[in-house]
Amino acid sequence: MPNDIPEPQAVYAPITRSAIFIVATLVDGDAHADTVRAWCADVAALVRSVGKRVPSGNLSCVVGFASDAWDRLFGAPRPAQLHPFREFGPGERRAIATPGDILLHIRADQMDLCFELATQLIGRLGEAVMVVDEVQGFRYFDLRSMVGFVDGTENPTGREAVDFTMIGDEDPEFTAGSYVLVQKYIHDMKGWNALPVETQERIIGRTKLSDIELDDAVKPTSSHSSLTTLVENGQEVKILRDNMPFGRPGSGEFGTYFIGYARSPEPIEKMLENMFVGRPPGNYDRLLDFSRAATGGLFFVPSAPLLETLADRNPQPDSSHGSASPAAPSETLASAEPRVDGSLNIGSLKGTAQYE
Numbered sequence: 001m002p003n004d005i006p007e008p009q010a011v012y013a014p015i016t017r018s019a020i021f022i023v024a025t026l027v028d029g030d031a032h033a034d035t036v037r038a039w040c041a042d043v044a045a046l047v048r049s050v051g052k053r054v055p056s057g058n059l060s061c062v063v064g065f066a067s068d069a070w071d072r073l074f075g076a077p078r079p080a081q082l083h084p085f086r087e088f089g090p091g092e093r094r095a096i097a098t099p100g101d102i103l104l105h106i107r108a109d110q111m112d113l114c115f116e117l118a119t120q121l122i123g124r125l126g127e128a129v130m131v132v133d134e135v136q137g138f139r140y141f142d143l144r145s146m147v148g149f150v151d152g153t154e155n156p157t158g159r160e161a162v163d164f165t166m167i168g169d170e171d172p173e174f175t176a177g178s179y180v181l182v183q184k185y186i187h188d189m190k191g192w193n194a195l196p197v198e199t200q201e202r203i204i205g206r207t208k209l210s211d212i213e214l215d216d217a218v219k220p221t222s223s224h225s226s227l228t229t230l231v232e233n234g235q236e237v238k239i240l241r242d243n244m245p246f247g248r249p250g251s252g253e254f255g256t257y258f259i260g261y262a263r264s265p266e267p268i269e270k271m272l273e274n275m276f277v278g279r280p281p282g283n284y285d286r287l288l289d290f291s292r293a294a295t296g297g298l299f300f301v302p303s304a305p306l307l308e309t310l311a312d313r314n315p316q317p318d319s320s321h322g323s324a325s326p327a328a329p330s331e332t333l334a335s336a337e338p339r340v341d342g343s344l345n346i347g348s349l350k351g352t353a354q355y356e
Ligand code: HEM
Pocket: 145, 146, 147, 149, 150, 151, 152, 153, 154, 155, 183, 185, 204, 206, 224, 225, 226, 228, 229, 239, 241, 243, 256, 258, 260, 268, 269, 271, 272, 287, 291
């Protein structure tokens, strides 16, 4: 990462064996808002303290804030594209919005590390938040999703992952931040497993055992892989996913926790629209005949230094001019060099993107 760009949070953490996803709502009251702001400055130190106990465990945590929570906690300036989760699809197949102000995405190669960090982070938030969803995810064999197909193959990596997910000059106050969208899916595994493998392969758009993309001649336009492939001005626009299977077999619960990072909510929302409404409308993702979205939330992930300095913000005294924000990382950001190095130039996502 060039020196003049702030450190992002651990969005680019390596694939891990375990994860905990926590979504919490803010409890009303100034004292609680103070607690949450102060907590922002403690997150990095807590990750260091817990992570040092098993240095090879790759412990990391990403913290995100939903639109209303941002305004309540931090006021102006606000991330340009942060808005409440947008719902898509008809009643029987809907990407629903559910309550949630703060997201914690905790990853490590051992669940004990995730568990300890979640305990510390939630303990410090105390009465200031109410946890409304908490999911422990695990890696399933060779990176397979709950539905048995390898998940994550087409994820961007390295420089490409950064270009697709890190906010740049399009929102200088929030450079090195990202947007993250989460949905908790519950699968009808009986129904899914009753399908012939060839049918499942046409629904996903890849072969099951060998994880090879189906040839265009046989891949339906309704396949998951087709509907989530976006092309803008001849260039593919990607997002970074780190889905995790979860469940309780004894209770008949089998799920996928979907998590997608991008430098604008737009491509992720377009994928959701394609999946739930269909491209064209009606040509929807048949994976959804066997998967129900039980939650939905959109969050902004500030850069690491911004997260720390958010502790000093207080929107009450003077939110109208945005002067409540401490001087800070944004000033360094505005001077960040424009990228001239093969970046995929997806800054155009600022406006209304036209996907093919
Ligand atoms: C029911 C939950 C989901 C499951 C089980 C699932 C599973 C998969 C699998 C197995 C693949 C193929 C391998 C790969 O490239 O990763 C895939 C690809 C992909 N999925 Fe999902 N997915 C789910 C939900 C979503 C959602 C909600 C989005 C976006 C909003 C999404 C976006 C993508 C993208 C962008 C690709 C890569 C497509 C390509 O370039 O070929 N997925 N998913």
